[in-house]
Amino acid sequence: VVGFQPGLTKMKLVVLVTGANSGIGLALCGRLLSEVPEGLQLCLACRNMHRAEVARSALLTSHPTAHITLLQMDTSSISSVIKAAQEVRLRYEHLDYLYLNAGIMPNPQLDVKAFFKGLFSSRIISMFATGEGILTQQDNVTSDGLQEVFATNLFGHFLFARELEPLLCHTHRSSQLIWTSSSNAHRSAFDLEDMQHRRGTQPYSSSKYASDLLSLALNTRYNKQGLYSSVICPGFVMTNLTYNILPSFLWTLLMPIFWLIRVFTHTFTLTPYNGAEALFCLFKQKPESLDPYAKYHSLTSGLGKNYTEPKKMDIDLEMSELLYKKLLILESHVKKKNSL
Numbered sequence: 001v002v003g004f005q006p007g008l009t010k011m012k013l014v015v016l017v018t019g020a021n022s023g024i025g026l027a028l029c030g031r032l033l034s035e036v037p038e039g040l041q042l043c044l045a046c047r048n049m050h051r052a053e054v055a056r057s058a059l060l061t062s063h064p065t066a067h068i069t070l071l072q073m074d075t076s077s078i079s080s081v082i083k084a085a086q087e088v089r090l091r092y093e094h095l096d097y098l099y100l101n102a103g104i105m106p107n108p109q110l111d112v113k114a115f116f117k118g119l120f121s122s123r124i125i126s127m128f129a130t131g132e133g134i135l136t137q138q139d140n141v142t143s144d145g146l147q148e149v150f151a152t153n154l155f156g157h158f159l160f161a162r163e164l165e166p167l168l169c170h171t172h173r174s175s176q177l178i179w180t181s182s183s184n185a186h187r188s189a190f191d192l193e194d195m196q197h198r199r200g201t202q203p204y205s206s207s208k209y210a211s212d213l214l215s216l217a218l219n220t221r222y223n224k225q226g227l228y229s230s231v232i233c234p235g236f237v238m239t240n241l242t243y244n245i246l247p248s249f250l251w252t253l254l255m256p257i258f259w260l261i262r263v264f265t266h267t268f269t270l271t272p273y274n275g276a277e278a279l280f281c282l283f284k285q286k287p288e289s290l291d292p293y294a295k296y297h298s299l300t301s302g303l304g305k306n307y308t309e310p311k312k313m314d315i316d317l318e319m320s321e322l323l324y325k326k327l328l329i330l331e332s333h334v335k336k337k338n339s340l
């Protein structure tokens with residue numbers, strides 16, 4: 001186990017970040033280490049171990065005394081998630097923060113017609129802030145027979161958190177689950193009867209809306225046991241996830257326009273550092289003080305000042321409970337299938 005030192009977990013805050021080898025997850029790790037250089041036991045949970053090693057080395061270059069371990073986990077694979085959770089249970093007695101950040105948006109397509117229509121409508125600001133109605137994706141099916149976006153962004157994380165319940169639930173000490181959701185999460189893209197989004201063309205939006213609902217259900221279930229869940233939106237950030245949408249020369253050309261757009265909508269955070277603002281902000285908050293119905297947005301002003309703002313989500317308790325029940329059924333189904 002790279003960098004693992006038994007006994008260390010007793011004194012330090014234990015933080016695990018999924019999708020930590022690039023983009024917003026990696027930026028968050030850097031920010032956490034700058035805030036608490038010595039007092040953190042940081043675990044980077046990554047699918048690609050080569051990229052994880054590179055990320056660990058980069059973090060150690062800027063924070064040489066940091067304690068950073070690696071964990072192999074593919075959130076889209078049931079067996080990988082179960083194995084990773086087993087490993088975490090062996091390594092730690094308690095988890096203080098679990099950042100559920102890994103995510104994909106495969107084969108994104110910009111609907112150019114809808115985009116230009118939006119440009120000349122009153123929806124222009126919200127179109128740039130949320131990408132609503134102008135992006136579609138083509139999903140795949142995993143070897144477990146699940147829709148890949150659902151499995152990666154939502155279900156793998158749900159299973160992981162459930163498997164880590166003994167480390168997250170303590171009456172004398174609180175723990176936080178923090179989901180990297182999105183302002184692209186829309187009720188209209190989500191259907192309880194098709195929670196994996198097998199039929200639609202917006203699996204990304206659907207998975208993020210599901211994470212908003214799930215976070216609420218987790219709070220209902222687990223707050224009494226000291227576990228709190230919240231969701232954030234990092235804003236629009238230039239990362240591997242968004243680079244795929246347009247050819248790279250177009251992004252370069254558009255950059256000055258994006259800086260200008262930021263004057264009108266502070267949601268154009270653009271850099272992973274800025275995008276990690278809300279994730280970082282929640283690290284410093286008392287979880288009891290957070291609103292389970294709010295999404296915490298990373299925002300960057302025209303002058304480059306970062307701040308976090310909560311906004312009420314379009315979710316309700318009844319729907320969150322129904323989703324939770326469906327996820328439990330799927331959980332027992334996949335565990336049976338994997339003889340677990």
Ligand SMILES: NC(=O)C1=CN([C@@H]2O[C@H](COP(=O)(O)OP(=O)(O)OC[C@H]3O[C@@H](n4cnc5c(N)ncnc54)[C@H](OP(=O)(O)O)[C@@H]3O)[C@@H](O)[C@H]2O)C=CC1
Nearest residue numbers: 019023024047048074075076102103182236237239240241
């Ligand atoms: N960029 C943006 O504008 C926005 C991003 N977000 C969300 O932020 C989160 C981070 O994305 P971002 O930093 O932008 O993009 P990146 O592509 O840079 O980061 C995504 C991370 O998720 C990991 N990942 C992807 N699939 C899996 C998997 N099956 N198992 C484990 N890890 C996986 C990637 O690892 P690997 O190296 O193995 O691919 C990578 O570390 C995502 O949840 C995304 O939806 C939300 C709103 C806006």
Ligand SMILES: CC(C)=CCC[C@@H](C)[C@H]1CC[C@H]2C3=C(CC[C@]12C)[C@@]1(C)CCC(=O)[C@@H](C)[C@@H]1CC3
Nearest residue numbers: 110127128129130131135182183184235236245
């Ligand atoms: C062709 C021109 C001039 C501009 C194209 C801009 C869009 C590609 C861009 C505008 C708003 C962006 C956006 C996202 C993707 C890229 C845009 C649609 C997201 C949907 C990316 C993922 C998220 O989770 C959202 C928060 C982003 C919202 C804004």
